[in-house]
Amino acid sequence: MKTYDYTIIGSGPSVYRFLVGMQGSKKRILVVESDNFGGICPNAGCEPKIFLEGAIKTALTSRDLLNKGIESPAKLNWNDLILEKKRVFSPVSTNNQHAYEELGADTVRGTASFVDEHTIKVDETLITSDNFIIATGLKPRPMNIPGSHLFLTSDDFFNMEDLPATVAIIGSGYVGMEIATILSAAGSNVTMLQRSDRPLRDFDSRHVDMLIKNMKENLGIDFRFNTQVTKAEKTSNGILVTTDNGQNLEFSTVINATGRIPNINALNLENTKVDFDKDGVIVDKYLRTTASNIYAIGDVIKKDIPRLTLTAQFEGAYLSAYLLGKKKSEIHYPVIGKVTFTFPQLASTGVDIDQARLDPNLTVKDIDISKGDFLYAGTNDYNAHLSLVYDQNQRIIAASEISQTASDDINIFIPIIALDIDQNLWNEKMVMSFPSLAFKLRNIL
Numbered sequence: 448m449k450t451y452d453y454t455i456i457g458s459g460p461s462v463y464r465f466l467v468g469m470q471g472s473k474k475r476i477l478v479v480e481s482d483n484f485g486g487i488c489p490n491a492g493c494e495p496k497i498f499l500e501g502a503i504k505t506a507l508t509s510r511d512l513l514n515k516g517i518e519s520p521a522k523l524n525w526n527d528l529i530l531e532k533k534r535v536f537s538p539v540s541t542n543n544q545h546a547y548e549e550l551g552a553d554t555v556r557g558t559a560s561f562v563d564e565h566t567i568k569v570d571e572t573l574i575t576s577d578n579f580i581i582a583t584g585l586k587p588r589p590m591n592i593p594g595s596h597l598f599l600t601s602d603d604f605f606n607m608e609d610l611p612a613t614v615a616i617i618g619s620g621y622v623g624m625e626i627a628t629i630l631s632a633a634g635s636n637v638t639m640l641q642r643s644d645r646p647l648r649d650f651d652s653r654h655v656d657m658l659i660k661n662m663k664e665n666l667g668i669d670f671r672f673n674t675q676v677t678k679a680e681k682t683s684n685g686i687l688v689t690t691d692n693g694q695n696l697e698f699s700t701v702i703n704a705t706g707r708i709p710n711i712n713a714l715n716l717e718n719t720k721v722d723f724d725k726d727g728v729i730v731d732k733y734l735r736t737t738a739s740n741i742y743a744i745g746d747v748i749k750k751d752i753p754r755l756t757l758t759a760q761f762e763g764a765y766l767s768a769y770l771l772g773k774k775k776s777e778i779h780y781p782v783i784g785k786v787t788f789t790f791p792q793l794a795s796t797g798v799d800i801d802q803a804r805l806d807p808n809l810t811v812k813d814i815d816i817s818k819g820d821f822l823y824a825g826t827n828d829y830n831a832h833l834s835l836v837y838d839q840n841q842r843i844i845a846a847s848e849i850s851q852t853a854s855d856d857i858n859i860f861i862p863i864i865a866l867d868i869d870q871n872l873w874n875e876k877m878v879m880s881f882p883s884l885a886f887k888l889r890n891i892l
C-alpha cells in the first residue's frame with residue numbers, strides 16, 4: 448500500500464494554493480475529492496456566478512439607461528445563458544484534477560472518512576498517511592421542516608435549465624441576494640423570505656438598506672422580513688409554503704439559501720482527537736487541529752474572518768510555508784475585501800462601519816459619489832454611495848461602497864488601509880487613471 452506525507456481531504460481553492468506552495472518539496476501528497484475537483488468556487492460558486500453576472504449586469508445597466516441614450520434595453524435569454532455556462536464550466540473539474548497532478552499530487556475520487564489518525568477509508572480503500580489536511584469546506588444547511596426535500600440549493604441553481612416563473616428564496620445572505628438578482632433580472636418573479644429584519648449582517652446597514660430599496664424598486668423583488676417557513680407541500684402548480692406568520696404562498700420553485708455548515712459529518716472525526724463544533728474544525732494560530740498530525744484549512748475551520756475564496760487560499764499558502772519551515776510565525780490575516788455581486792454591488796473592507804458610527808474616536812464620512820465633485824466617478828451610476836471611516840490620525844481604516852463598480856472600487860482602499868497610505872504619499876507617488884473613483888480621492892485621504 449502506498450503511503451503519503453500529506454493526504455488532503457477536499458480539493459477547493461485552499462488546496463490549490465497549498466499545492467502551489469509545496470511544489471518542488473518532493474513530499475508525497477494525495478488529494479481526495481468526493482465531488483468536483485477545484486471545490487465550490489470554480490464549479491458551483493464564485494466563478495460560474497460571476498460568469499452569469501456578466502450578462503446580468505449588461506442587461507440591467509442597459510435598463511438603467513433606458514431613455515437616457517439607450518432605446519431598447521438588452522433582454523436576457525436564460526436558456527442560452529445557462530447552456531453557455533454549462534459549456535464553459537463542464538471541463539473545470541477535470542482541468543483542476545490535471546492541474547493538481549501537474550503540481551505533483553496524486554488524486555483520487557471518493558468520500559474520505561477517518562479510521563484512525565493515520566488511516567482514512569476512501570469508499571472501500573484504506574489509505575495511510577503521516578499527516579492529513581482537512582479542507583472539506585461547507586455544504587448547504589438543511590432545513591428541518593416538513594417538505595424541505597422539495598427545496599433546491601445553490602448547487603441546483605447553477606444547473607437550472609428552465610427559468611421558474613415564480614421563485615421563493617429562503618434566506619437573504621450572500622447566496623440568496625446574488626441568486627435573487629440573477630433570477631429576477633432574467634425574468635423570474637422573486638420573493639425573499641428572511642428570518643430576521645436584517646440581511647447581509649457583514650455589511651454596513653445603511654448600504655444594505657439602500658441595496659434592498661434598489662432591489663425592490665428596480666428589480667421588483669418582494670422582501671418579507673421576520674418570516675420563517677414552517678412547512679412546504681407539493682401542489683399541481685409548484686410548492687405551497689406556509690410561514691410562521693400565517694401566510695400560504697405558492698411558487699414554482701423554492702431555494703434554500705439559509706446558510707452553509709461545515710462539511711464534516713462524513714469524516715468520522717470521532718475516530719481522531721480532532722476537536723470540532725457546529726462552526727467547524729477547531730485550529731490554533733498555526734492551523735493545527737487538536738490531533739498532532741492533522742491540520743485544517745479553508746471554509747471548514749471555525750473562524751471569525753469571512754469565509755471566502757481568497758481567505759481559504761491565504762490559509763493554504765500559509766500552511767505550506769509553515770510545514771516547509773519557511774514560516775514560523777502565527778497566521779496573520781491581511782486586510783480583506785468583501786463583495787456581494789448584486790445590482791448594484793455592495794463591497795466593504797476594514798472595521799465594521801456600524802460599530803464605527805458609535806465610536807467617538809472615529810469619524811465616518813458619507814459621500815454621494817453619484818453627484819457633485821464625485822459625479823460619474825464610476826459609470827453612469829445614479830445610486831452610487833461611499834462611506835469611509837477615519838481614525839484619530841485621519842487615516843482611513845474602513846470603506847463601504849454601493850455602486851455598479853463597487854467590487855473593483857473597494858480594491859483601491861485595501862492598499863490604502865494595509866500600507867497606511869496618506870494624502871501626501873498618494874498625491875506624490877501615484878497618478879491615477881482619469882476619470883475614475885481613485886482619481887477623485889485626491890482630496891479626501
Ligand SMILES: Cc1cc2nc3c(=O)[nH]c(=O)nc-3n(C[C@H](O)[C@H](O)[C@H](O)COP(=O)(O)OP(=O)(O)OC[C@H]3O[C@@H](n4cnc5c(N)ncnc54)[C@H](O)[C@@H]3O)c2cc1C
Nearest residue numbers: 457459460461481486487492493559583584745746755756
Ligand atoms: C454560490 C456561492 C457563491 C460564492 N461566491 C463567492 C465569491 O464571489 N467570492 C468569494 O470569495 N467566495 C465565494 N464563495 C465562497 C467560496 O466558494 C469558498 O469560500 C471557497 O470555495 C472555499 O474553499 P475551500 O478550499 O475551503 O473548500 P471548498 O471550495 O468548499 O471545497 C471543499 C471540497 O471538499 C470536498 N469534500 C467534502 N467532504 C469530503 C470528503 N469527506 N471526502 C472528500 N472530499 C470531500 C467537497 O466535495 C468540495 O469539493 C461562494 C460560495 C457559494 C456557495
Ligand SMILES: NC(=O)c1ccc[n+]([C@@H]2O[C@H](COP(=O)([O-])OP(=O)(O)OC[C@H]3O[C@@H](n4cnc5c(N)ncnc54)[C@H](O)[C@@H]3O)[C@@H](O)[C@H]2O)c1
Nearest residue numbers: 618619620621622623640641642704705706707754786787
Ligand atoms: N460574494 C461572495 O463573496 C459570496 C457569495 C456567496 C457565498 N459566499 C460565502 O458563502 C457562505 C454562505 O453564504 P450564505 O448566503 O449561504 O449564508 P449566510 O449565513 O451569509 O446567509 C444566510 C441567511 O439566511 C437567513 N436565514 C437562516 N435561517 C433562515 C430561515 N430558517 N428562514 C429564513 N431565513 C433564514 C440568515 O438570517 C442569513 O441572512 C458565506 O460564508 C459567504 O462568505 C460568498
